[in-house]
Amino acid sequence: MFTQSLDFKTTDLNTFPFPFTSGNYRYSNDLKKLSNVNCIEVTPEYKLQVETKRRLLEEQPHIRFQSFSHTMEMQWEVLEMLIDMAADRYPEHFEVIKDGDKWTFKNHIFGETDSFVYGDASTLPNEPLDYIGRHFHNDFVLMVHRDSNFYLEVGQVSYAALFSANWNKGMSFDEIHAPVPFVSRKGDELADRVRKFLLSIEPGKPWTRINWNLMADRWDVNYETMDVWGPQRSEITPENAGKLVRLRVEEQKFYRMPRSNAILFVLNTQFLPLEDLTLRQEWFDLTYSVLQDIPGPMAEYKGIAPFLPQSVEYLRSIDEKKKAKINNK
Amino acid sequence: MYNSPVLFDKSITIVNKFTPRNERRKFVVISDQAGYDQAKSFTSEIEGTVPVECLSINGMEDKEEIKRLILSQKMGTQFYIAAAWNNAVMIFSLGVEAGLSEAEIQTVIIGPKRRYVYCMKCFEVSEVEEEAEIAECDHCKASLEIGPFYSIVREGYIGYPYIPIGKVEVGS
Ligand code: HEM
Ligand SMILES: [Zn+2]
Numbered sequence: 048m049f050t051q052s053l054d055f056k057t058t059d060l061n062t063f064p065f066p067f068t069s070g071n072y073r074y075s076n077d078l079k080k081l082s083n084v085n086c087i088e089v090t091p092e093y094k095l096q097v098e099t100k101r102r103l104l105e106e107q108p109h110i111r112f113q114s115f116s117h118t119m120e121m122q123w124e125v126l127e128m129l130i131d132m133a134a135d136r137y138p139e140h141f142e143v144i145k146d147g148d149k150w151t152f153k154n155h156i157f158g159e160t161d162s163f164v165y166g167d168a169s170t171l172p173n174e175p176l177d178y179i180g181r182h183f184h185n186d187f188v189l190m191v192h193r194d195s196n197f198y199l200e201v202g203q204v205s206y207a208a209l210f211s212a213n214w215n216k217g218m219s220f221d222e223i224h225a226p227v228p229f230v231s232r233k234g235d236e237l238a239d240r241v242r243k244f245l246l247s248i249e250p251g252k253p254w255t256r257i258n259w260n261l262m263a264d265r266w267d268v269n270y271e272t273m274d275v276w277g278p279q280r281s282e283i284t285p286e287n288a289g290k291l292v293r294l295r296v297e298e299q300k301f302y303r304m305p306r307s308n309a310i311l312f313v314l315n316t317q318f319l320p321l322e323d324l325t326l327r328q329e330w331f332d333l334t335y336s337v338l339q340d341i342p343g344p345m346a347e348y349k350g351i352a353p354f355l356p357q358s359v360e361y362l363r364s365i366d367e368k369k370k371a372k373i374n375n376k
Numbered sequence: 377m378y379n380s381p382v383l384f385d386k387s388i389t390i391v392n393k394f395t396p397r398n399e400r401r402k403f404v405v406i407s408d409q410a411g412y413d414q415a416k417s418f419t420s421e422i423e424g425t426v427p428v429e430c431l432s433i434n435g436m437e438d439k440e441e442i443k444r445l446i447l448s449q450k451m452g453t454q455f456y457i458a459a460a461w462n463n464a465v466m467i468f469s470l471g472v473e474a475g476l477s478e479a480e481i482q483t484v485i486i487g488p489k490r491r492y493v494y495c496m497k498c499f500e501v502s503e504v505e506e507e508a509e510i511a512e513c514d515h516c517k518a519s520l521e522i523g524p525f526y527s528i529v530r531e532g533y534i535g536y537p538y539i540p541i542g543k544v545e546v547g548s
Contacts, residue, residue: 109499115378198379213499217378217529225525270496274518274537 055095056293057317060326062090064298064317066259070336073232074345076241078301081255086300086313087133087183089140094156096184099266100205104181110271112177113212114201119168121189121307122175122201127165128304128311129179141182154182176201188212188312189304190245196220197245197310206316207269208260208295209350214270220245228344250305258297261338261351261358262318268350283354288361289322292354294334321361335362381478382528383468385489385506389481394418394456396425401452403428406442406467408435410486411458418456435463442467446474457483461490493522494532501532511535 057063133141142153148165163170180203190197196219202212229237263280298315324331346352407415492501498516520535
């Protein structure tokens with residue numbers, strides 16, 4: 048089944064959110080101001096990613112989408128924001144006609160036209176966020192602000208890295224991050240600091256960060272299929288790591304919703320096989336350096352411990368070949 | 377509310393022994409038959425310090441009376457529950473429904489605590505032994521490793537599926 052294996056990678060490297068800026072990586076509050084506020088992006092892999100996402104949502108509805116029934120109004124607000132962004136950035140691909148509360152949304156890439164009554168969920172085939180989320184390749188999570196914390200009340204998650212909308216439903220920011228060995232370079236606890244930072248995010252001024260992981264021949268590694276991918280990780284060798292191990296990055300964006308006051312968490316997940324790192328020498332060098340220096344608890348937590356040494360070994364052999372070539376010149 | 381506290385084996389309201397919160401204006405002690413002795417020894421320990429009201433119950437049939445007692449209290453009341461698991465859960469939930477926070481309740485459990493695991497294969501809970509590290513899901517028979525994380529919404533600990541050596545895969 049397609050769910051089990053990954054069959055796409057980023058082909059336009061200019062759209063790949065490469066995660067590393069220095070030769071070693073530790074957890075930190077690495078949020079930065081987002082310069083392009085519009086989160087809608089159509090890449091060469093758009094259709095493939097959206098089709099896969101739709102299939103996952105059909106096949107595994109309980110895993111991929113969760114919500115509380117009281118979130119409808121907040122979901123409509125998200126729908127409106129995403130539709131406006133899409134039509135604004137890509138008028139050739141997306142179109143919206145608003146006749147009072149009678150809206151028509153057109154997705155020209157898929158040749159789809161949907162009419163519905165804004166605010167009336169019974170006029171949509173799915174809940175508002177689930178419906179609109181099926182037009183974009185991103186994951187969307189709505190974290191509702193209650194008592195100085197944020198609670199996961201809606202989640203559409205198709206590219207999980209240990210992220211289950213089902214399990215995390217209703218959890219606070221702190222509960223969600225409890226499994227993360229969240230210590231910074233200075234050794235202090237980060238979760239509290241990051242939560243406080245999120246509280247300060249204002250409407251119209253979104254923030255961004257990049258999360259990363261390695262995947263051993265998988266689309267996602269969720270808790271639901273741990274019995275499957277757990278053992279598979281040991282099949283990675285220095286010989287096959289170049290093709291099978293992908294650098295998986297999540298470009299994360301955080302928007303304060305003006306009406307509901309919730310934080311919309313948008314994820315753009317992209318993959319690059321290790322062998323493609325050589326297309327940009329700087330990316331190769333940084334990744335090689337970072338992967339040699341991953342603290343044990345981080346490697347364990349990320350689930351990469353069983354194939355990290357093979358991946359580093361693969362990069363080392365490439366590096367040596369290149370150096371040998373230079374020396375022979 | 378979905379994020380209201382629920383009683384589980386590691387709840388912060390569960391204590392081995394009650395401690396008198398003397399800064400409170402009044403104590404309310406609710407016990408069932410199993411918890412009667414605990415309640416009794418606590419009330420005699422604090423006699424003459426803070427006003428106390430006691431209620432002994434039998435079980436579910438006393439739900440309305442418990443509700444009435446909790447709702448009739450003023451702010452600043454500390455609640456003490458001494459009971460076997462099922463009754464403790466009932467009393468605790470009635471308290472939470474009435475708007476009490478975990479800090480306003482102390483609970484002594486008489487006998488075993490119940491513990492549940494949430495299966496990440498079929499999304500159902502199964503009861504597990506207090507000290508168990510692994511379990512088999514009652515519903516889909518998946519082998520589960522019981523994780524340290526608890527969900528108030530799912531009312532169970534996370535159960536990570538794994539394939540024990542020699543067992544055939546149950547699905548993916
Ligand atoms: C508010 C929305 C957010 C949500 C819903 C969210 C959700 C998650 C989830 C589900 C995980 C995986 C937890 C697990 O292992 O079960 C995770 C991991 C993590 N999160 Fe967040 N997160 C959010 C915001 C942030 C922010 C603002 C930061 C900033 C530093 C952050 C940093 C991390 C890190 C470092 C990890 C570990 C990832 C790894 O090493 O692969 N998160 N997050
Ligand atoms: Zn099960």
